[in-house]
Amino acid sequence: MAEKHQIDARGSYCPGPLMELIARIKQAEIGDELEVLSTDEGSANDIPEWVKKVGHEMIESFQADGVWHVVIRKVK
Amino acid sequence: MKILIVGGGMGGTILANNLARRLKHELKQGKSHITMLSASEQHMYQPGLLYVCVGRMATDELYREQTSLLEPEIEFHVDPVTGFQLDQNEVTTQSGKTYGYDLLVIATGSRAMPESVPGLAENSVNCYTEANAVEMWRQVRDFQGGTVTIAVGVPHKCPMVPLEVTFVLHDYFKERGILDKVKFQYTYPIGRIHSLAPVGEWAKGEFDRMGIQYETLFNMKEIDGANHVVHSEEGTQSHYDLLVAVPPHKGMAVIEENGLGQSGWIPTDRHSLKMEGRDNVYVLGDTTNLPISKAGSTAHFEAEVLAENIAAIIKLGGPVRDYDGKVFCFIEAGSNRATYAMFNYTQPPAPRAPNRAVHWFKMAYNQLYWASARGLL
Numbered sequence: 001m002a003e004k005h006q007i008d009a010r011g012s013y014c015p016g017p018l019m020e021l022i023a024r025i026k027q028a029e030i031g032d033e034l035e036v037l038s039t040d041e042g043s044a045n046d047i048p049e050w051v052k053k054v055g056h057e058m059i060e061s062f063q064a065d066g067v068w069h070v071v072i073r074k075v076k
Numbered sequence: 077m078k079i080l081i082v083g084g085g086m087g088g089t090i091l092a093n094n095l096a097r098r099l100k101h102e103l104k105q106g107k108s109h110i111t112m113l114s115a116s117e118q119h120m121y122q123p124g125l126l127y128v129c130v131g132r133m134a135t136d137e138l139y140r141e142q143t144s145l146l147e148p149e150i151e152f153h154v155d156p157v158t159g160f161q162l163d164q165n166e167v168t169t170q171s172g173k174t175y176g177y178d179l180l181v182i183a184t185g186s187r188a189m190p191e192s193v194p195g196l197a198e199n200s201v202n203c204y205t206e207a208n209a210v211e212m213w214r215q216v217r218d219f220q221g222g223t224v225t226i227a228v229g230v231p232h233k234c235p236m237v238p239l240e241v242t243f244v245l246h247d248y249f250k251e252r253g254i255l256d257k258v259k260f261q262y263t264y265p266i267g268r269i270h271s272l273a274p275v276g277e278w279a280k281g282e283f284d285r286m287g288i289q290y291e292t293l294f295n296m297k298e299i300d301g302a303n304h305v306v307h308s309e310e311g312t313q314s315h316y317d318l319l320v321a322v323p324p325h326k327g328m329a330v331i332e333e334n335g336l337g338q339s340g341w342i343p344t345d346r347h348s349l350k351m352e353g354r355d356n357v358y359v360l361g362d363t364t365n366l367p368i369s370k371a372g373s374t375a376h377f378e379a380e381v382l383a384e385n386i387a388a389i390i391k392l393g394g395p396v397r398d399y400d401g402k403v404f405c406f407i408e409a410g411s412n413r414a415t416y417a418m419f420n421y422t423q424p425p426a427p428r429a430p431n432r433a434v435h436w437f438k439m440a441y442n443q444l445y446w447a448s449a450r451g452l453l
Binding site for chain 2: 007008009010011012013014015016017019020022023026027042046049050054
């Protein structure tokens with residue numbers, strides 16, 4: 001059964017939110033959703049860019065109370 | 077209070093020594109007790125492996141006896157922990173002993189896992205263990221020209237290694253006079269050449285000046301050793317004649333085997349450094365799941381905060397400060413130049429142009445490290 005994982009990458013400059021996502025997605029199962037929390041505005045662009053290139057699914061991206069929530073699904 | 081520290085790396089050692097000084101009277105009166113359990117009687121200066129790879133440091137310069145670094149009041153055993161019984165406030169060890177505690181600190185560190193990428197272990201070199209660094213030196217020494225590809229797994233210890241290993245190899249081949257026969261192909265997992273944006277910007281200028289090619293959004297999927305090709309998750313390929321890997325890392329197996337954290341990373345509160353869900357268990361250094369650099373300086377600054385807080389818990393009844401995410405990383409930039417990046421959870425880094433003074437300070441720090449491990453710096 002698909003699970004939802006949250007990656008709290010707020011305040012992460014190094015390795016940064018996208019690198020945290022890349023590390024965690026290896027541990028997830030196909031179909032799982034991963035939500036990245038980031039205070040870095042760049043995450044709203046660089047996470048979707050990588051997700052598109054590698055072939056996973058972008059679900060949503062929104063900002064709330066100064067935190068970006070970027071949600072993706074592992075599809076392969 | 078019985079304090080048990082599991083792990084004798086940088087974090088555990090600085091914590092133990094700092095705490096022993098703060099609790100000098102309590103230890104003398106028998107009111108407190110500090111025990112450290114480690115997997116090794118030797119303490120390694122891990123950043124030195126970078127220099128071993130290019131023949132600039134001998135392996136025996138990397139080690140000190142762990143007991144020579146510890147304050148005499150600290151009880152030290154080479155007896156790795158195999159079982160954590162957190163509900164009983166006990167750990168069990170390889171020798172079959174059981175150690176109880178009132179307060180536990182887990183600082184077991186991380187390990188490179190080249191075997192987690194198909195073909196990587198058999199077809200690449202890296203600088204993450206003594207044996208691997210020596211083998212890398214042999215292959216680098218025998219290299220007569222061709223493409224050196226740098227491939228980076230995630231997560232990895234010391235975020236500066238991908239750049240530093242590129243710069244020191246560039247220097248090495250230049251000194252040997254074969255730079256015109258060597259092509260560098262640097263790859264990196266995200267959309268710039270370093271995770272820290274200002275460092276990436278600076279390094280991009282250096283790479284362009286030095287003729288180092290780079291490809292971003294490149295995550296290793298598998299290595300075709302027969303054809304000397306790295307295939308990426310993104311569907312691209314990179315040819316190599318010498319493959320220099322920064323392998324993906326995991327926490328130690330004992331952490332995952334005991335159900336303390338997936339892939340060996342323990343869920344940890346970013347400010348108190350408490351293990352999530354536990355009031356008397358703390359986590360240090362690479363072992364945490366925090367979204368910050370897995371680096372010696374991280375463990376160092378966390379250990380200082382934790383030592384102050386544990387001493388305050390004993391003397392004042394509670395902790396006195398939060399860990400703010402502080403990290404400080406030297407960056408060896410080649411040509412006897414270096415710079416550094418310093419940042420925390422709220423302050424981004426603003427690295428300056430590399431210079432010789434920082435490089436020579438880094439060279440001095442390679443020796444000063446032992447004072448740092450003793451908790452003196």
